[in-house]
Amino acid sequence: MSTGIETTIEFQMSLLLFVALTGYLVASRINQSAVVGEILVGLIVGPSFLALITYTDFVRSLAALGAVILLFVIGLEFDLKDLLDRRYVVIGLSGVIVPWLGGFWLAEAMGYPFGSAVFVGTAMTATSIAITANVLKEMGQLSSAAARAVIGTAVIDDVLSLIALSVSIDVVAGTFTPLGVATTVFKDLAFIVVAGAVGIKVVAPLLERVDRTPLAQRYPELVFITAMAAAFFFAMGAEFIGISAIIGAFIAGISFRGVDLAHSRDLKEGAEYLHIIFASIFFVSLGILVDITALTPGIALFLLALTVVAVVTKLIGCGVPARLQGVSTRNSLIIGFGMVPRGEVAMIVALIGLNQGLIDQGVYVAIVLMSLLTTVITPIVYRNWLYRET
Structure with a gap:
């Protein structure tokens, strides 16, 4: 049976790249980050408006690939010691607890059942490192102290959010135990420490030895291919343990920096060349994932309240602890707003809740749209306010 050209991988890939290119053009016209333009164009070509592209397995796979490559590139910009700061732990912990309480309270106040309220709170804890890191990179700010604080805190926040997800599932299912939580925390932290040690002490020296071989001198791309293979192996290991794959890729990037x-x-x-292609598709996919036609007046009201709470709780949860620890007001705001994007992490949490019957379609739509709105807010605030003079 023949299929239409629109179903072929070649056509879908070409269309996604043209859409990403259009996102750059839109962003330049409205003087915003490329992230904003790509998400907006993804929204237009997705189910919400033109329905030219849907969130197929192919799009999902490319988006996941883009997120991994993006965090590997970001990791190459950072020194490990820049991220080992106890202040980031305090900010990250507060940045999980305050949004969880805010989301849980809001859902309960608006009449949603306990299980749904728990998952709304969990979705609020998430932070998409990929979004903020890409915006900071685009603006040439990755080397700043505030950027290091944002990335360091976001890594901790991401790990804590995934622990919160595990705990939330157990709480709703009635299988929660303190030992189970302790085991999850130990396992996640052990992976980060071991992966970092292996990357720095084993893989990085191995790459240098490969570089000195006659084979690498003949084929100068050999070391890069080896490094990317290792990065995806780290990502796979992180996902196997239960942490986001992008954390593994980030650790690989930090390990190979020197x-x-x-x-x-x-x-x-x-x-960087891989990042240009696949990270663009990742941001376009965030817009494609959203279907605003599923909005009802009641869900729209919940969405508005959820978005306000999402922004305020991250500003309070992350910005205030940063300020109390001696960070300047401006940098505290940069950290607070940098933690606002929920991105694909909250969308994944919502999808798990929907698949397990813990939230209904309306709550799922609200969380996904909240994720999109918070993703767009940070680039706009950074570009037009906090980094306006730089």
């Missing part, structure tokens, strides 16, 4: 290459292609340069 690799000294004499004959091979620069890791950062090679990864």
Whole structure:
């Protein structure tokens, strides 16, 4: 049986890249971050308006690939010691607890059952590192102290959010135990420590030794391919443990940052080309994932309240602890707003809740749209307010 050209992988890939290109053009016209333009165009071509592209398994796979590559590239910009700051732990912990309480309270106040309220709170804890990191990179701010604080806190926040998800599922199912939580926390932290040690002490020196071989001198792309294979292996390991795959890729990037290459292609340069293609598709996919036609007046009201609570609780949960620990007011706001995007992380939490029957379609739509709105807010605030003078 023949199929239409629109169903072929080649057509879908071409269309996604043209959509991403259009996102850049839109962003330049409205003087905003490319992230905003790509998400908006994804929204237009997705089910909400034109329905040219749907969130197929192919799109989902490319988006996941884009997120992994993006965090690997971001990791290459950071030194491990920049992220090992006890202040980030305090900010990250507060940035999970306050939004969870805010989301749970709002859902209960609006009449949703306990199980739904627990999952709404859990979705509020999430932070999409990929969104803020890409915006900071785009604006040339990744080397700033505030950016290091945002990324360091977001990594901790991401791990804590996934622990919160595990706990929430157990609470709703009635299988919650303190030992289970302790086991999850230990397992996640152990992976981060072990992966970082292996990356820095084993894989990075291995890349340098490969670079000095006659084979690498003949094929200068050999080390880059090896590094990317290792990055995806780290991502796979993180996902296997129960942490987001992008955390594994980020750890790989940090581990390979100091690799000294004499004959091979620069890791950062090679990864940047992959980032240009696949990260663009990732941001477009966030718009495609949303279907605003599912909105009803009641869900629209819940969405509005949820978005306000989402922004305020991250500003309070992350910005206030940062200020109390001696961070300047401006940098505290940068950290607070940098933690606002919920992005794909909250969408994944919502999807798990929907599939398990813990939230209904209306709550799912509200969380997904809240994720989109909070994703767009940060680039706009950064570009037009907090980084306006730089």
